[in-house]
Amino acid sequence: MPESALKITEDLNLEADRIRAIANTKIDEKKRGKLGQFMSSFSVSSLLASMFEGFSPEEKLLDAGAGVGSLTSAVVNEAMKTDCKRLEGTCYEISEELHPYLEENLAICSERAPYNNLGFRAEIFKKDFIASSVTNLKSPTIKRYSKAILNPPYLKIGAKSEERALLRSVEIETGNLYSAFVALAIKQLEQGGELVAITPRSFCNGPYFNDFRKLILNECSLNKLHVFHSRKSAFKVDKVLQENVIYHLTKGEPQREMVTIVSSSCAEDPSPVEYQLPFEEVVQPRNPHRFIHIITNEEEREIANKAGNLPCGLEDLGIQASTGKVVDFRTRENLSQEYVPGSVPLIFPQHMRNGVLTWPLPEGKKPNALLHNEKTESLMVPNGTYVLTRRLTAKEERRRIAASLYTPDTADVPVVGFENKTNYFHANGEPLEENLARGLWLFLNSTIVDLYFRQLNGHTQVNATDLRSLRYPTAEMLIELARESDTLQLEQSVIDAIVTRVIFNER
Secondary structure: OOHHHHHHHHHHHHHHHHHHHHHHHHOOHHHHHHHOOOOOOHHHHHHHHOOOOOOOOEEEEEEEOOOOOHHHHHHHHHHOOOOOOEEEEEEEOOOHHHHHHHHHHHHHHHHHHHHHOOEEEEEEEOOOHHHHHHHHHOOOOOOOEEEEEEOOOOOEOOOOOHHHHHHHHOOOOOOEHHHHHHHHHHHHEEEEEEEEEEEEHHHHOOHHHHHHHHHHHHHEEEEEEEEEOOOOOOOOOOOOOOOEEEEEEEEOOOOOOEEEEEEEOOOOOOOOEEEEEEHHHHOOOOOOOOOOOOOOOHHHHHHHHHHHOOOEOHHHHOOEEEEOOEOHHHHHHHEEOOOOOOEEEEEOHHHEEOOEEOOOOOOOOOOOEEEOOOOOHHHEEEOOOEEEEEOEOOOOOOOOOOEEEEOHHHOOOOEEEEEOOEEEEEEOOEOOOHHHHHHHHHHHOOHHHHHHHHHHOOOOEOOHHHHHHOOEOOHHHHHHHHHOOOOOOOOHHHHHHHHHHHOOOOO
16 A cells, blocks of 8 residues: 555554544443443554445445444545445444544544545434334335444344334344344345444343344354453443444354454454354354353363363252242342341341352341241242352353352241352252252352353353353262362362362373
């Protein structure tokens, strides 16, 4: 590229970032958060645009949730380095406050693109992307795009909302704006069209995104994933703590044998690490939910192969994982700070620390007991031995899965209550056999389980469905684990050594 042309692309990038920075100061941070809007910096935008695999002489680009146009500007920048002669952009942005900045950015692109022999024209749609896309998809002449680039808003969609009904009318079932935007973009791509998006990583696992994953994997080839080591890397300026992933898809192409997974400290990292993995290790055939495993190196691959190929699912063990039945605010009149006659233990996450259950906690913020009566009977389970995990962990906590053991000698009662922010392992609603439970407790507290879970799960929530998706040792192995330890006060290194020896037959 001539030096003068290179200077134009550099100026274009600087202009886009200048406009974004100004817009960020003009729009209230809380309002952006309420709308789920987090604008892409030049470095993030450039990273996304660089993931397109090539440019034809003519391209039609969709930028849904365009913000100030940073992504479109980055695509123009990439196209100017190629033999692309004509780029037609379609930008959707509903926020009126952003329209002047978007218009300015696109005008600069239109002005400077011809210096690199690129004809660029863009149309701005100042209306709802979901409604407009549904109208387009129902039209006898659907407008198609050859490329789509997205940094969509991150907000939930109400089950009975107008948006949800519109999405269902074009056979899209999802409860979040980001997955809705990506799904609609896929449906509007032409065959062979490419999509690059940056979204939360949460779609990679869990039942909430089953239909979305099915759409992606049925209609596209998943070619590339890019993850950041830090949760804050992609949107540092906007104080976003989402764990994000960038992905590249090709519509209508048979799934490629290998998936490229890139990891970096941030978008500006000069030395990102690239790793190739067979698709069947990214989306394991035995998993009916088609979870997407993000494995970035050989060590993580070894963990996935070990933990992912254990012989049993929970159903094979006769064990179920469920969410605690007691929703505290729905039964306030039956809560008790103290364990009093006529009450039973009510176990909250506050009672679970470092693998050990401590109950009661008289000075704790949450109640310790639940009155046992006709209204609360259905919320109880028989007193006995259960393995518990917390559903929510703080982002700075060392572990995602931290299991505790509830034993029947906690209190002399017929039943016990588990609060809704806990998960509990049981046998068809009944307590677990003691040694089986102790072995399960030890297994769940091993480092390999925690590391494997992090490959599957990009957020701090641990749902019962996530626990059901894991693979487990046989009942005999779990019981052998229990026999290898006579206390719950174990150092992490001791737990890992026992699990390695008994489960993986390694010394």
